Amino acid sequence: PQTKKQKEEKKFQDSLKQGQKVVTTSGIHGRITQVNDVTVVVDTGTGKITFEKIIGLTGGIGSGKSTAAKIFNQKGIPVYNSDDRAKYLMQHSPELKKSIQSLLGVEAYQENGELNRSFISNKIFLDKTLLQKMNELVHPAVFEDSENWKNKQKEAPFLLREAAILFESGAFLLCDAIISVVADENIRIERTIKRDGLTQIEVQNRINNQWTDSQRIEKSD
Helix, strand or coil: CHHHHHHHHHHHHHHCCCCCEEECCCCCEEEEEEECCCEEEEECCCCEEEEEEEEEEECCCCCCHHHHHHHHHHCCCCEEEHHHHHHHHHHHCHHHHHHHHHHHCHHHECCCCCECHHHHHHHHCCCHHHHHHHHHHHHHHHHHHHHHHHHHCCCCCEEEEECCCCCCCCHHHHCCEEEECCCCHHHHHHHHHHHHCCCHHHHHHHHHCCCCHHHHHHCCC
16 A cells, blocks of 8 residues: 555656646645755745655665765755664554564564564565565555654755665655665675674575665666
């Protein structure tokens, strides 16, 4: 369902033109006075409202996308980190936690209630069917969370959505432009081993479950 909504929203965004009459989700009527690569400006008759566009930022594990996101954030651009928020929701959403335990077992969480990341990783990254089922649980929760975040952002030239699996999850359909960060695979593996304490085989399994750089580049701007 969220994929259909994403496609419809993207189609609507692409159809916006200067002079077009619109009604916002809050019921405000107006006319579009400006459309550019990052914003849409609507004149309501009593003032103007600026709607920020969304730039997607993606890249494989260890590519350096988080570093790129920090640079944007330092420049005042709001950044939604899909990966961090997914981990947060898996830890703090009672509904999502219950669904994950039903899928993977109670071992998905430690006795203290913390997410058992090593257990989950070992389960899903060796089983594509299980990985897909896990994504079907997590992605809708992240989508809803990102929409709530987006609606709270004010006065930014544009918004940045960071996600390792931007394409795989379908979230790219919500973006007006996409930046892909790429790096040599050996460098990515070395970075991830140092950062996360994983083995080379574990990192390679994660890389194998993500799109290749060539696939990302083909669909990026």
